[in-house]
Amino acid sequence: MQSSSRLFPVALLSAELCGDLSEDIYLLKPRNSPDASVELAVTRLGRADAPGSRGVPVILLHGSFTNRRFWFSPKGIGFGAHLARAGFDVWIPEMRGHGLSPRNSSYRHNRVMDYARYDLPAIAEFVLEQTAQAPHWMGHSLGGVILAAAAGGGYLEQRSAASLTLLGAQVSRIYLPLKFPPLEWGGHLLLSCMPHLSGMRLRRGPEDEPIGVARDALRWHGLFGRFGAGRENWWQGLATVRIPVLAVSAEGDRQDPPAACERLLRQFGSASREHLCLGPKNGFASAFGHVEMLISKAAQRDVWPLLVDWLQRQVAASAHAAEQVERETLC
Template sequence: MTAGPAATGTWRIPAAGGPDGAEFLAATVTGAGSAPRAVVVIWPALGVKASYYAPFRDQLASRGIASVAVDLRGQGDSRPRAGRGTRHGYHELATRDWPAVIRATRERFGPRTPLYLLGHSIGGQVSVMHTAHDPRGADGIILVAAGSVDHRGFLGADKLRVLASTQFISLVARFWGYWPGHRLGFGGRQPARLMRDWARICRTGRFAPTGSDFDYETGMAQVALPVLAVSVEGDRLAPGRAVDRLCAKLPSATIDRWHFRPEHGGRVDHVRWARSGEGIAERISDWLAQRHTVRDSTL
């Protein structure tokens, strides 16, 4: 890959180790000229490869926003793949992988380029956890189709559906050694510990991952960063109430809440928004422009 922040291509970021000996995190860098307005680190949903966000990354780049889209540990081109020997969960992602990518991105784009975490689904949940653990790591958070999986954030039959499905997935992962989502049609291959952490959030509403002695609930309440939270029309996995429930974990943050409905009746959902994300890219661009116009005027 050619050097410089305008380069576009693949990138291997050495992983910060952990209980399963992760080797590297695979990422795709999409530049936006030699001096981008900002860089966003895109953290995907379960089972979604970084390459899936290519049309959305192009929309951001056309607005002067560079991006680094990362395959989650054990997912996509990151190595090793998740399996029975995999031992990571939410805590390792928040305290090892997120910092490693942020450091590498800061080095690549320079400390003066604003850096935002853009989390989709579980990527948003872990981004919130990371900022609770390290509130100075990023300049802000963008949540897209990212809500709490707490079953209380769903209505009617969906409440029972979410509770039952998360506990079933956790149970299968425990006895199988990992979640074989690539065979069962949801979430891709995932480690059992990660699925147990996920199921615990659904049962209790609390972010208390295995292996952590850090109080994430208290840390989240103290996060004072700007947040853009976007819910998506037709999203059954992170409906507006679930997004609001995740935002409620951040009472000290400045939250801009927006619901995306595509123009001309286009169809989107929890995942497909990334293939037709022009409206979301435009909203992010406007939000960044407002943020940095205000900040620059106070310097």
């Protein structure tokens, strides 16, 4: 397995064994965005007992105010570790300034557009180079929104995304106060006076978030807001996407309610679209919540197997499609 790249500078920060898992951490320097100081940490999880045998690549994107530890703990507990033990080749990037990714020069002004247009394509190309397979993507909360932005903007194509899973992600929930322009303007003014949003102070998580991402949310939910940046309309762009998509929501999620998550899913033009709503109405013992859908004993028992099943079905469908193409070519 390569520890470097022909695409751009890559440093192998560490290669360690964590119990039954191997953990390799890379630092990518894509130099593909206006801010050349951007560096992205990407952790790769695999089975320690099979170092030379890697499965289908899956890229996991964390949400706001968190980092790679959302997906796996230092003790090897979490959905990312579960996927690795199930035989998948797991890659976990950390957004600019999160976790092991250093803060770039223009950190305060980082926007979703920067993640979608520059960072995700660089990560995709690196994983493609290392594995020679189109990765499956899973994003929680803001991670799912970034995936939708990259897909709607045309930055993630079929060759670099075998499937998308959006977990607790939406962009259309209505915040009535923000429909009143003076309040939206006041929000922008308040944010302009802050260096960043503190996850610890807001009791939202261990990481900070750049002001640029927060201002994106204000624009999208304002009176004339739309999911996009500048002249780019990501919402309309989603209608042209053909990548298989799974949206996961939870009845107990007050931040990103099921109806809004399903609305985002329906905007995709993909022939394969599925919505999994977690809660008693669909036979689950728990209503779950925004975080509990992935981090809880109930999720480990009831949700993780369903997500693995989705991935396995997408892998099987891709293999079947490849066989058909090869058969037609031979004929």
